[in-house]
Amino acid sequence: MVEETVVRLMRTATTTLPVDVLAALERALAEETEEIAKAQLRTILENIRLAEEGRVPMCQDTGVPIFYVSGLWDEGLEAGIRQGVARATREVPLRPNVVHPLTRHNTGDNLGDGMPVVHFSPPKGDFIEIVHMPKGAGSENMSALRMLNPSEGANGIKRAVLEVITKAGGRPCPPTIVGLGVGGTTEEAAYLAKRAVLRPVGRRSLDPEAARLEEDLELMLNRSGVGPMGLGGRTTVLGVSVELAHCHTASLPVAINLQCWAARRCSARIYPDGRVLFRTEGFE
Amino acid sequence: MRIESPLREEAVRELRVGQTVSLTGVVHTARDEAHARMLELLRQGEPLPFDLKGGVIYHCGPIMERRGDEWRVIAAGPTTSARMDGMQAEVIERTGVRAIIGKGGMSRPVLEALAQHGCVYLAYTGGAAVLAAKSVKEVVREHWSDLGMAEAVWELRMREFGPLVVAMDCHGGSLYQEVEAKVNAERERMLRVL
Numbered sequence: 001m002v003e004e005t006v007v008r009l010m011r012t013a014t015t016t017l018p019v020d021v022l023a024a025l026e027r028a029l030a031e032e033t034e035e036i037a038k039a040q041l042r043t044i045l046e047n048i049r050l051a052e053e054g055r056v057p058m059c060q061d062t063g064v065p066i067f068y069v070s071g072l073w074d075e076g077l078e079a080g081i082r083q084g085v086a087r088a089t090r091e092v093p094l095r096p097n098v099v100h101p102l103t104r105h106n107t108g109d110n111l112g113d114g115m116p117v118v119h120f121s122p123p124k125g126d127f128i129e130i131v132h133m134p135k136g137a138g139s140e141n142m143s144a145l146r147m148l149n150p151s152e153g154a155n156g157i158k159r160a161v162l163e164v165i166t167k168a169g170g171r172p173c174p175p176t177i178v179g180l181g182v183g184g185t186t187e188e189a190a191y192l193a194k195r196a197v198l199r200p201v202g203r204r205s206l207d208p209e210a211a212r213l214e215e216d217l218e219l220m221l222n223r224s225g226v227g228p229m230g231l232g233g234r235t236t237v238l239g240v241s242v243e244l245a246h247c248h249t250a251s252l253p254v255a256i257n258l259q260c261w262a263a264r265r266c267s268a269r270i271y272p273d274g275r276v277l278f279r280t281e282g283f284e
Numbered sequence: 285m286r287i288e289s290p291l292r293e294e295a296v297r298e299l300r301v302g303q304t305v306s307l308t309g310v311v312h313t314a315r316d317e318a319h320a321r322m323l324e325l326l327r328q329g330e331p332l333p334f335d336l337k338g339g340v341i342y343h344c345g346p347i348m349e350r351r352g353d354e355w356r357v358i359a360a361g362p363t364t365s366a367r368m369d370g371m372q373a374e375v376i377e378r379t380g381v382r383a384i385i386g387k388g389g390m391s392r393p394v395l396e397a398l399a400q401h402g403c404v405y406l407a408y409t410g411g412a413a414v415l416a417a418k419s420v421k422e423v424v425r426e427h428w429s430d431l432g433m434a435e436a437v438w439e440l441r442m443r444e445f446g447p448l449v450v451a452m453d454c455h456g457g458s459l460y461q462e463v464e465a466k467v468n469a470e471r472e473r474m475l476r477v478l
């Protein structure tokens with residue numbers, strides 16, 4: 001059951017985009033005035049349509065698999081996820097991307113030590129919830145962690161993000177979604193930044209300060225002029241999401257995770273009676 | 285505008301930054317490891333198993349699927365060209381390649397090599413892998429399969445592959461430098477008020 005669910009999660013995630021991301025890309029196309037920028041977005045939208053129609057991955061970089069699982073951990077669950085990843089790699093098919101970090105030897109099935117990345121958390125109900133995100137390297141490689149001086153505050157965060165996004169240029173395949181993890185510790189901030197990327201585009205943080213930071217950053221980054229694929233234009237980001245955690249009085253960790261326009265994700269809930277529900281926009 | 289490979293030097297020298305073209309003809313995919321192997325052979329005076337004279341290098345690691353004894357391209361978008369920065373100028377010089385297709389642009393030494401040897405850099409939309417796969421008319425041959433699916437050199441015959449933006453031309457023009465200059469000015473302006 002878990003294996004089957006994982007195969008379908010990976011197939012759906014890599015071949016279709018969530019409606020909120022699609023809508024944001026359509027809005028971006030409407031915003032652009034320059035022909036080159038428009039052509040990039042038109043090509044992206046046409047490509048998404050073709051991928052969905054042919055049920056093939058929209059991008060050749062089908063990423064490395066990340067899973068957020070809420071449920072009771074047992075060996076069967078973890079084995080099911082691993083089997084699902086190997087099967088999806090053959091059947092979808094996905095590009096085998098997972099290598100040994102030093103020898104660079106490719107394992108061929110997207111499995112390895114610590115791969116897929118699986119985050120377990122306690123059950124939310126009588127179901128197992130699996131959230132999947134395939135993460136491409138182009139955008140992941142442009143991500144950053146900054147340990148700011150607390151006195152730098154929100155402006156310091158803005159400076160750091162502005163610097164990262166403008167230096168990244170076209171490399172993370174903009175327009176991107178920017179996930180920020182603010183506070184916590186180094187690993188907590190990095191975790192939150194990636195969770196932020198999973199939030200549907202346009203949904204604001206419930207924390208008013210974080211929501212203001214999201215709005216300010218979206219305006220600034222889109223004013224920067226990087227544009228689609230770094231070829232210039234008005235839409236550099238589709239959205240900015242901020243996740244907060246309280247932190248030490250002497251630190252201000254900020255993790256910045258970038259997600260390309262191919263902001264792929266899919267969630268599933270497996271119920272005890274065998275029903276499985278799939279959602280690309282996630283569950284509340 | 286349509287261009288066809290093999291490309292003549294005069295045709296390449298006519299292209300200017302900002303133009304949009306589509307390409308018909310053969311391209312060779314090549315990423316980091318293929319570039320490294322090309323240089324290893326060429327520096328020893330060995331021939332390559334494929335001819336790049338007038339040809340096109342595509343920075344791409346595709347997803348391929350084998351059906352019987354035929355290969356089919358599933359997805360073939362561009363990869364980040366900057367990873368090949370340190371090797372590209374020499375590859376251009378030694379092979380006589382006339383166009384590089386990729387994403388994100390390349391360094392100043394590559395821009396200089398383009399001008400010197402008559403070659404252009406064409407930007408293809410990052411991630412637009414299915415559209416690219418659709419313009420592959422034939423998988424001609426696979427070279428260096430030992431490098432693995434993504435790093436191998438795939439010789440592909442394309443029809444009207446594009447839109448490709450002339451992002452670095454052979455007259456020193458670079459769309460990336462133009463955009464970067466504007467972005468840097470805008471960033472400095474915003475940083476001053478923060």
Ligand code: SF4
Binds near residue numbers: 260363
């Ligand atoms: S950054 Fe995203 S869209 Fe671009 S090549 Fe990588 S996975 Fe594909």
